[in-house]
Amino acid sequence: MEEYKLLKQKFFEGTAKFEKRINETCQQGWKPVSLTSDHGSAMVLLQKVDKFHEE
Structure with missing residues (x-):
């Protein structure tokens, strides 16, 4: 069974802070699959x- 999570950059969250949050999530056993933009975030x-069963 595969589990997915979606992280969205908060409205006033800077790029560096968002990258830090992504890195912290990856350290918890998650890997980025895709990146997109939604009206500036x-x-x-x-x-x-x-x-x-890692690829």
Whole structure:
């Protein structure tokens, strides 16, 4: 079973702070799959990493 999470940049959140939040989420076992923009704010799709079946 694959799990996904969507992170969206908050309205007044700067790029550096958003990158830090992405990196912290990746350290918890998530990997970025896709990145897009939504009216000036970034959105990142993350997939839960299964350490036993990692690609």
